Amino acid sequence: MSTNLxxxxxxxxxxxxxxxxxxxxxxxxxxxxxxxxxxxxxxxxANIARFAEKPGARVLVALSELNELAGGVVYFGDMSQYGxxxxxxxxxxxxxxxLLGVDPAFRTMGVGKALTLACIDLARQSGHSQVIxxxxxxxxxxxxxxxxxxxxxxxxxxxxxxxxxVYGFRLAxx
Numbered sequence: 001m002s003t004n005l006x007x008x009x010x011x012x013x014x015x016x017x018x019x020x021x022x023x024x025x026x027x028x029x030x031x032x033x034x035x036x037x038x039x040x041x042x043x044x045x046a047n048i049a050r051f052a053e054k055p056g057a058r059v060l061v062a063l064s065e066l067n068e069l070a071g072g073v074v075y076f077g078d079m080s081q082y083g084x085x086x087x088x089x090x091x092x093x094x095x096x097x098x099l100l101g102v103d104p105a106f107r108t109m110g111v112g113k114a115l116t117l118a119c120i121d122l123a124r125q126s127g128h129s130q131v132i133x134x135x136x137x138x139x140x141x142x143x144x145x146x147x148x149x150x151x152x153x154x155x156x157x158x159x160x161x162x163x164x165x166v167y168g169f170r171l172a173x174x
Contacts, residue, residue, distance in 0.1 A: 005070060005111060007118045010061040015049035018061055018072040022048060022101040032138035033164055041161075048074065048099065054081040060118055062102075062111050071102035073115040077126050086159030086168065088132050095123035097133040100142060112145055120149075124173055131171040132157060136164060143167075 010018055022045040027035055035042040044050075052059045056078030062070040076082045076096035082089050088096065097119045102111045123131045133151065135143050150171050157168020 004065045005062045005114050007060055007062050007114055010049075010052070010059045010072060014061050014063075014069060015052065015059060017069050018059065018101075019046040019048040021069060021072070021103055022046075022099060025101040025104070028104075029138040032136065033162070038162055038164075045099065048072070051099075054078075057081050058122070060115060062106075062115055064106075068106075069103065070106040070109075071100070071111045071115055073100040073119060074098045075119045075122050077122065077128075079132065082132075084134055084159065085161055085166065086157055088134070088157050088168065091130070091132055093127075093129045095119065095126060095128045095131050097131060100133075107141070112142060113149070116145070116149060120171065120173070129173055131173065133169050134159075134166045135169065136166055 023042055026032060026045060048059055051057045051074045056076060058075045059072060060075055061072045064070055076098065079091045079094050079096050080089050082096040082098065097116060100112055100115060120131055133146065135146065146169050151169040154168040154170040159166050
């Protein structure tokens with residue numbers, strides 16, 4: 001298995017494969033709501049391709065040299081399309097990152113970091129002053145990665161989704 005990745009906009013069946021991957025990854029997170037507990041959330045994950053239809057949104061995929069789907073993420077250049085609870089959708093001069101997922105076979109190989117950095121680059125290219133994302137306690141690996149990349153907790157962005165506490169993070173772009 002190769003760790004040389006290409007990051008690009010997902011296309012065709014890559015998006016349906018990414019949706020299936022995200023359902024599998026999120027459902028396996030200890031302490032995260034199950035598909036039975038939040039069916040609408042998992043339907044959204046399965047239909048990740050719909051985000052590519054939103055203005056300013058891009059569904060990025062990470063592919064190995066062998067064209068294996070290693071992971072994906074949704075980048076939002078227009079926060080009004082971000083679709084979270086709380087105040088994130090009102091943020092100006094900001095980009096957003098949602099629904100990052102990495103195939104378990106590719107974990108700890110830098111896939112999540114590469115996808116996050118690609119989103120940060122897109123935010124810079126857009127001239128935005130900040131990048132916003134959300135995570136939960138169940139996503140400790142991602143939480144630590146975000147902090148290492150310079151994201152800081154932003155309590156003003158926190159919200160609760162059907163009893164699940166969701167924590168906001170912000171990266172100031174200089």
